[in-house]
Amino acid sequence: MSSDLISIARSGTRAARVALDVTANNIANASSEGYVRRSASLTEIAVSSVSTVPSAINLAGVHVTGVVRNADLFRQSEVRRTGADAARANAELQGLENVEAAIEQTGIYTSIVDLEAAFQQLLSDPTDGSLRAAALEKSRNVAQTFNVTAQSLDAVGEGLRFEAQDGVDEVNRIAAELARVNLRLTRSADLSSDQTALFDQRDKLLQDLSRHADVSTGFAADTGVVTVKLGGSAGPALVDGGASGTLAMAKAADGTVSFTLDGNALAVSSGALAGKGQALAQLASSRAGLDAIAGDLVTTINTVQTGGVDLAGNAGQPLFSGTGASDIALVATSGNAIATAPAGAGANSRDTANLVALRAAIAAANPAGAIDGVLFEVSSAVAARQVTRDALESIASTARVALQAQAGVDLDQEAVNLVRFQQAFQANGRVIQVASDIFDSILAIR
Template sequence: MASDLLSIARSGARVARTALDVTANNIANAKTEGYVRRSVSVAEVTAGSLNASPTGINLAGARITGIVRNADVFRQSEVRRTGSDAARASAEVAGLESVQTAIEQTGVYDSVVAFEGSLKQLVSDPTDGSLRAQVIEDGRTMAQTFNTAAQNLDAAGKGLRFEAQDGVDTVNRLAGEIAKVNLRLMRSGGDASGDQSTLLDQRDSLLQQLSDHADITTTINADKSVSVTLGGPTGTSLVSGATAKTLSMASAANGTVSFSVNSQAVTLSSGAVAGKAQALVELAGARTQLDTIAGGIVSAINTAQTGGVDLQGSPGQPLFSGTGAADIAMVASKGTAIATAPAGAAAGSRDMTNLAAMRGALETADPSGAVDTLLFGISSAVAGRTITRDALAAIAGSAQSALSAQAGVNLDDEAVNLVRFQQAYQASARVMQVASDIFDSILSIR
């Protein structure tokens, strides 16, 4: 009996010592990013077959069956999913804010209103040189603000594409690292050891980082390796076993971007890269509207110009050149070039028929109203997406908190475990001492 008692106590001491080591490791890694709290899995050791001796006592102590990571697969998946949605919303809002700033801060609306106002003032005296000069200057200023707005949008688009490409590069780097971790997990042979737990922590941390950039679907294989698919469950495989494919980005003529994995098209619906791509779509739409407004001004004014004569009685010539926001320009150098009088009128005519036609054409095009609508649409989109971003961030934070409560290290709990396992170790040592005393007593019997 003393021998059995000694082996039971030894197994208990081994379990308690390992549990102390695991607890100490938890405490040491309490602030380690991506670390998942460990615990020891213990099972009873039976000495014989219960079928052979159903009424016998079969006691042989305890044994360690492995190291358990206290992480719930569903909660980890929720953290990745909600975090990916929040990252997409945040990236999209940042991109829309850049579009809004590019147009608002250049003063396009104010310059259009000023140009329309100067044409209205010219009605008071169509032959006044200073009023004509003001029209030319306001037109030149308006054209320059359109140019600046277009340049700012181009710069914002270039920045978004750079950030999107950086995200694509990050996705490829993380995919390669996941493939390497997969290879090490496959070689570990499913051994539930502390080393494998470290690899699983690395795997899960890489997956979470990857989900911040793109929407991923994961499948955990029997050997603990992970298969990763981009673009939802029916998307394209990115990582399979120890092999990682390459995500690529291509830019279209309008500045929008598309993605492919090894030349196979893939649509990203969440993650920061998807947010940048969506912001580029919004930017391209804003740029098209701005070009349409600028082109409408050029067409309206130049068409009206050809229907009248200037102050010197010559046929009206175009005041503006260009077809869009980037190339619109005032080509007239003097106020006398404005064709306010109808065709056939004499030089210095005060007949404002053609000026009225010019103002009517501009009112029909309504550039100030179009710019106002454009700005309102962008600001409304920013406000709406900001609300969505904040809501998604709160959801992602709740999911992260739920996972941290389960997988994170609580120092108070670990302090209790230290005392508990220390007492268990001391108790097992005491049992071994008792077993030794019993054995010595038996030997001393004569």
């Protein structure tokens, strides 16, 4: 009979052995990143009765239907979504902090204030050579500080674009890996250990991908093959079955970046790529503001300079050349070139009318205030993004904890299972022994 003791016990030992293997695998991989707890799926074996009651059902043991992952698609999706938001905020904040440091640490604000102070001191004695030399040196310092600040901002931009390109390359690598996993899933047996391992690999790749960009996923119910779209559910497909697209990045004239997927424009709103794109946008704004301030300073000083005369009584010449922060330069070679006197004044004139006009023009242009405004804009953005980043990190952490509690390995529970299935294995072995003893006793009857 299929429902005899030996058959039932044999199915029980097989089920207990599979459950022990699954439990041991859970314990061994408890700390492995991306591992999802498994459990053995067991069903009772029922057979139709041939007794006087044809509709009766006899239980004939247990059958192992497969190994099941304790995965929750909703929680996994939440981890990807919240993780992408946190990665965007963190990447943007890091970029903005670098922009802030590039402007603040070069001392551009202090150099402009020092130049204004030098012109103020020159008012006391416009013919004093040391005061003129000091004013010229402060002018040179302003030009050089603008140059250094521009170079620092350019370096920040290069760093952000390098990291963004590295992220693009990583997205393409992950997409190719996901396409290969999809192909293997189509060939794997349902509920097999190989299939569950592929599901783990698939889910980890999706989580890694979500750190770079916002992804939308769809899963085939029969095989678990995933379709991945970038830029939300309406975005283009990055992975479709065994095929993967190619993400590319392009740099604009102002240093900002844009993305395309297989040549089609793509709007990335989350993930580290979006954060770096937003930081580059702020960098471009700060860089444009810095260039405008430098250009206005050159125009303001040179305009007043050419309207007066220098210490030798000659018509004033421009002090600076250039149109922006990167190319501003001091062209005057001597402090005597500063046109402190008005047009028509003689050599060694103590008339400071033109110097007064120069100071008034600089005060009206207010380059120090403009620099302070650029710094304030960046600093305010940094402060705001810190609050946003902390909040999003907290949300992402909560989502990860919820997923871990649901899909992670509880060593205490696994230890209980280990004892329970071991006892079940021993008990079924004992049933086989008892059945064997019963049959031996029957056969020994004379």
